[in-house]
Amino acid sequence: MNISLNPWIWIAAILTIAIFSFLYKDNPLYKFAEHLLVGVTVGYYINIYWHNAAYPYIIKPLFLEKQFLTLIPFMFAILYFSILIPKYSYFIRYPIGFLLGALNGMAISPEFKEAILVQVKDTILPPFSFSLEFFNSLIIFIGTLCVLIYFFFSLEHKGVLKGFSRIGIIFLMIGFGASFGYTVMARISLLIGRIIFLLKDWLGIIR
Numbered sequence: 001m002n003i004s005l006n007p008w009i010w011i012a013a014i015l016t017i018a019i020f021s022f023l024y025k026d027n028p029l030y031k032f033a034e035h036l037l038v039g040v041t042v043g044y045y046i047n048i049y050w051h052n053a054a055y056p057y058i059i060k061p062l063f064l065e066k067q068f069l070t071l072i073p074f075m076f077a078i079l080y081f082s083i084l085i086p087k088y089s090y091f092i093r094y095p096i097g098f099l100l101g102a103l104n105g106m107a108i109s110p111e112f113k114e115a116i117l118v119q120v121k122d123t124i125l126p127p128f129s130f131s132l133e134f135f136n137s138l139i140i141f142i143g144t145l146c147v148l149i150y151f152f153f154s155l156e157h158k159g160v161l162k163g164f165s166r167i168g169i170i171f172l173m174i175g176f177g178a179s180f181g182y183t184v185m186a187r188i189s190l191l192i193g194r195i196i197f198l199l200k201d202w203l204g205i206i207r
Contacts, residue, residue: 002204013202016194119144143171 004010018033058074061067076098082091123144125137149161150168157165199205 004202004204009202013198016198020194142167147171 015033015036018029021027022030054077058070058077062070062074076095079091079095082088122137123141125141126134128134146164146168148168150157150165150172152161155161196206200207
């Protein structure tokens with residue numbers, strides 16, 4: 001065992017154990033680590049937004065370079081803080097509405113391409129052949145068709161439609177299960193990383 005003498009590693013280890021203590025029960029040590037994480041994160045992002053957005057795009061052009069058109073986005077940004085004054089909190093709707101409209105307009109073209117055109121392209125079957133590519137495309141085509149039939153509510157699901165909708169449910173469950181499994185494995189990877197940090201960098205038990 002070769003315990004680290006680095007104070008920053010000790011701080012990180014103690015905070016890691018404090019977070020893990022929630023597995024036993026909610027306790028003051030966990031709450032302290034949780035509040036510290038939220039506070040540090042907020043402070044970090046305030047610093048990032050100031051240096052990457054507020055200063056170069058508002059403060060510098062408006063007050064140093066005298067570009068007064070910058071007053072327009074500056075006023076929209078100020079309206080976000082109206083939420084702190086209950087009497088005028090409704091003003092926050094204007095910048096949020098403008099932001100959502102602009103982002104949706106910018107996202108329509110790439111989202112249509114990625115979410116619709118690419119999906120349609122992947123469901124087009126290649127010429128028949130005894131190849132893995134053909135059978136993969138066939139499974140994607142059948143799965144997409146059956147899922148669409150499952151969500152087609154204009155006709156009662158009975159007979160042939162009932163069979164296809166049942167197959168659609170199976171494909172949906174496989175998709176949801178894969179997504180959930182990926183999420184679980186990502187969390188387990190984080191857990192393994194912290195355990196390795198405690199045993200290697202802090203306690204020096206493993207190399």
